[in-house]
Amino acid sequence: MGAGQATALSGHGDSTAGAAPTHRRIFPAAGALALGLVVPLGLLTAWTVAALLGQLPEQILPPPWIVFDTLLEGIQDGSLLSSTVTSLKRVAEGFAAGALVGLVFGTAVGLSKTLREFVDPLFLALSQVPTLGWMPIVILIVGIDEGLKIIVIGWSAFIPVVLNTSQGVRDVPEAYVELGRVLSFSRWSKLTMIVLPSAIPSIFTGLREGLANGWQTLVAVELIASFEGLGYLMAYGRQLFQLELVLSAMIVVGLIGLAFHGLLTLTENHLQRWRPETPR
């Protein structure tokens, strides 16, 4: 039966040829995904085998099925879901604020040499201080409520967005800047037609770094100053030696981070769809 179908299919030369481009477009993406799964699946297998053989003390690394059960339980009783929603909201708000201000500030700093000379040393010094280093001062000023989380997450996202955006704006090819002058572009035209489109790759590098920073800061800030959220769940699980709780929260954080990252990449590819297809 199977062989018969194969011959029937290969008989239709035309339809195969017509389908080929679609295949080529889908396969690299699927191939990349498959390759990306090799290492995680390998680790999962090793973990499972080690647990089955009793090589792993449960207090150090609980077996995968227990972690999976914990994940399911957390979803069913809503505790994991509500933690996720709380954390997502914090990251979304902090990241949106930090990225937005960072985009505006980074563009301004990239465009104006004077502004750059004013703020560069201070900004570089401030950005060297780990986000958690700011926490005591920020707590003194705004207290320990939601405001604290938004500010700290926002700040950690702000830094890479500013650095990358201003770099991208400064790296606009001189030939295009000159073209803008020849066409008598206004400042606005120069910004929207030349500077920002040209800086898109840098801007998105900054956004991706900012988002990753935001998640890391979220977990850290929730460990210290929160009674809900995924970071809190990790701290709580660790204190109770419920490592399966820690691990399931880690998995959720990782998956959401991956999804956000993918979303940013999709947006970037959409904005850059004029790019010629690069040979892989």
Add this chain to the structure above:
Amino acid sequence: MSGPVAISAKGRGKSHALEITDVSKKFSVAGRQVQALSHIHLAVDEGEFVSIVGSSGCGKSTLLRLVLGLDTDYDGDIRVDGHRVERPGLDRSIVFQEHRLLPWLNVEANVAAALRQSGLSAAERGELVRDHLHLVGLDQFAKAHPAQLSGGMAQRVAIARALVTKPRFLLLDEPLGALDALTRLRLQDELQRIVRHEGTTAVLVTHDVDEAVYLGDRIVIMHPHPGRIATVLPVTAAVSRDRSDPNFIRLRDEVLSWLGVSRTGNDAGAELARRSA
């Protein structure tokens, strides 16, 4: 046509459309002074097509940049209709050697970009863009992006972008230099047709002597170190626009010898021309 009448009525008889008077330009590179241009005098009349030839580094691009108003730090005077050039303006367009299309805009939007500061309505702009894409034969490619175009097509879009503002001056800086020989020959004819059609005054920088003779009403020959004008040769009516015409070949050889290149002795056509002369 009422062209000449209109010009004399405005009393523009004496002043030239573009007047470059005693222009010198220095660059300092690593503390050393480089004299890019030295005492350049050149007057271009309305509707004229001037070719500039010279070896690389003799200041041709620098001269065009000064005329554009991209650089105002020079000695001497550059005037359009008697007014000193202070900054770039839509009355002067340029086609660079590289097309310089914005890769994130499609063909149509690239051409339309030149009209952003024109003050025209969207409908008027759309019509001008369509007309000029038609003029360069790219109506079918309005929605294509630069990455999808061949070098010759991209350069035609750049020409359309330069002309869509209906500039008085079209400056061309080796616009066909990066193209293959066949495309170059085709685009030379196209350029000639378009410039005539629009009645634009053109200054073409090229290192292709044939191109200079074929397109120019006058040929400005420049020498380097410091960049200066060696001579200006008129392309007289006797020189037909036929590349194998004896007069054409004679003028081409004269330009070549001004550039310090020996005559093409093994060129049978050139030999014939010389003997019959």
